[in-house]
Amino acid sequence: MDVSGRTRSPGPELLSPGGSLEKLRIAFLYGADAVYASGKDFGLRGFANNFDEKELAAASRIAHGLGKKLYVTVNIFARRSDLEKLPAYLEYLQELHIDALIISDPGVLLLARQYAPEVAVHLSTQANTTNSLSVKFWQEQGVRRINPARELSFAEIAEIVKSSEAEIEIFVHGAMCMSYSGRCLMSGFLNAPKPLSGKDGAGNPARPYVMNRSANSGFCTQPCRWSWGLVEEKRPGEVFPVEQDGRGSYILNSKDLCLLEEIGPLMGLGIDSFKIEGRMKGALYVASVTRAYRQAINRFAKPVSATGAETAGMEDLQRISHRPYTKGNLFAGEQTGAPDVETRISYVQTHTLAGLVRSGQEPGESPACSEGGKIFLEARSRLVPGQILEFLNPDGSTSSHLLGSFEDTCGNRLTQANPNTLIRFCVDFPVFPFQAARVCN
Numbered sequence: 001m002d003v004s005g006r007t008r009s010p011g012p013e014l015l016s017p018g019g020s021l022e023k024l025r026i027a028f029l030y031g032a033d034a035v036y037a038s039g040k041d042f043g044l045r046g047f048a049n050n051f052d053e054k055e056l057a058a059a060s061r062i063a064h065g066l067g068k069k070l071y072v073t074v075n076i077f078a079r080r081s082d083l084e085k086l087p088a089y090l091e092y093l094q095e096l097h098i099d100a101l102i103i104s105d106p107g108v109l110l111l112a113r114q115y116a117p118e119v120a121v122h123l124s125t126q127a128n129t130t131n132s133l134s135v136k137f138w139q140e141q142g143v144r145r146i147n148p149a150r151e152l153s154f155a156e157i158a159e160i161v162k163s164s165e166a167e168i169e170i171f172v173h174g175a176m177c178m179s180y181s182g183r184c185l186m187s188g189f190l191n192a193p194k195p196l197s198g199k200d201g202a203g204n205p206a207r208p209y210v211m212n213r214s215a216n217s218g219f220c221t222q223p224c225r226w227s228w229g230l231v232e233e234k235r236p237g238e239v240f241p242v243e244q245d246g247r248g249s250y251i252l253n254s255k256d257l258c259l260l261e262e263i264g265p266l267m268g269l270g271i272d273s274f275k276i277e278g279r280m281k282g283a284l285y286v287a288s289v290t291r292a293y294r295q296a297i298n299r300f301a302k303p304v305s306a307t308g309a310e311t312a313g314m315e316d317l318q319r320i321s322h323r324p325y326t327k328g329n330l331f332a333g334e335q336t337g338a339p340d341v342e343t344r345i346s347y348v349q350t351h352t353l354a355g356l357v358r359s360g361q362e363p364g365e366s367p368a369c370s371e372g373g374k375i376f377l378e379a380r381s382r383l384v385p386g387q388i389l390e391f392l393n394p395d396g397s398t399s400s401h402l403l404g405s406f407e408d409t410c411g412n413r414l415t416q417a418n419p420n421t422l423i424r425f426c427v428d429f430p431v432f433p434f435q436a437a438r439v440c441n
């Protein structure tokens with residue numbers, strides 16, 4: 001029983017991003033209970049490697065074969081042309097027996113209820129749900145789970161969980177928008193492909209806001225992370241740098257959310273699902289972040305206090321490419337609602353993905369990943385002898401290997417491995433298909 005007096009499942013679900021079939025498998029390997037993915041249409045993050053219909057079917061098979069869940073995002077704010085194509089797509093998703101649709105738009109919800117009535121609906125954070133009455137409203141519309149607006153404080157989330165019957169999901173990790181729960185016109189405005197009639201203040205063709213590069217349709221190019229300068233109206237082309245460091249200005253650059261150190265208090269609230277942002281992030285991110293939160297949840301689920309349990313996980317989170325971390329609005333106090341801006345640097349990156357362990361057969365099809373005592377690694381970086389590879393184990397531990405000699409799949413000895421080539425070498429510990437190995441930059 002949680003603080004609200006409701007009986008909840010024993011621990012929160014861990015929900016990880018699945019930007020591709022490979023990353024979906026990695027998320028499950030490292031402890032995700034569920035993965036969210038997007039089809040080619042109708043899901044935000046239009047530049048992620050969204051799944052075609054065959055891949056969605058495979059994703060559903062993989063998830064259910066492991067006893068896990070697959071949610072599919074249909075969280076665009078639909079325009080009229082979208083509405084025509086949605087019914088067939090929703091019917092198809094129901095045929096795949098996916099576990100939930102993630103929706104923002106009330107119109108899409110209506111269609112989902114009509115064309116995929118057997119599939120549960122989860123409400124995206126983009127719907128900006130900020131109070132328990134709004135939660136009640138959405139629940140009455142048939143929504144099973146709600147991810148409230150990311151601007152809320154800990155006390156506000158606690159009140160929502162306490163007074164709501166619907167399942168509550170929150171983001172615990174990942175990139176954050178400068179805009180209100182992801183509603184933003186910057187990308188659409190700055191990436192307009194066609195000039196509007198008329199001129200702007202500098203005499204150049206005006207640039208209109210268009211939907212096809214809009215964040216609200218899943219095509220954000222993240223201009224808030226760009227390096228900005230200053231141009232005087234009468235001197236077009238003369239850019240005055242606004243430098244905060246040698247690389248430019250990051251005045252609109254939010255820090256990344258990281259709530260690993262707050263997992264204990266958050267679990268005490270009885271939140272149903274902890275969600276990790278990042279369908280466009282790489283395999284090392286998915287592996288590291290998923291296992292860090294999996295281990296933290298497991299430790300805090302035990303009756304004994306887990307003081308310091310998050311320390312090992314933080315090391316993992318420091319070794320992925322990230323902006324400086326923040327605990328976001330949840331721990332910034334009541335009514336802050338403002339992003340925590342990083343004005344000094346853009347990314348921190350100490351390690352990269354060295355490679356992924358392969359089965360040596362078809363990727364993912366065979367449990368065997370070694371042959372004659374040698375393992376197969378698909379290099380994702382340039383590798384040379386002498387580097388120390390750190391293999392991430394699903395239990396939170398790491399197995400280190402000093403890379404000595406290695407060979408290609410025909411047995412030819414190599415002096416270096418290029419990205420996306422398969423190499424073989426011996427290690428003295430067990431490995432798993434899709435296991436990630438990282439290397440220091």
Ligand code: SF4
Nearest residue numbers: 177178184215220224
């Ligand atoms: S431009 Fe930045 S603030 Fe706007 S939607 Fe994209 S990521 Fe969010």
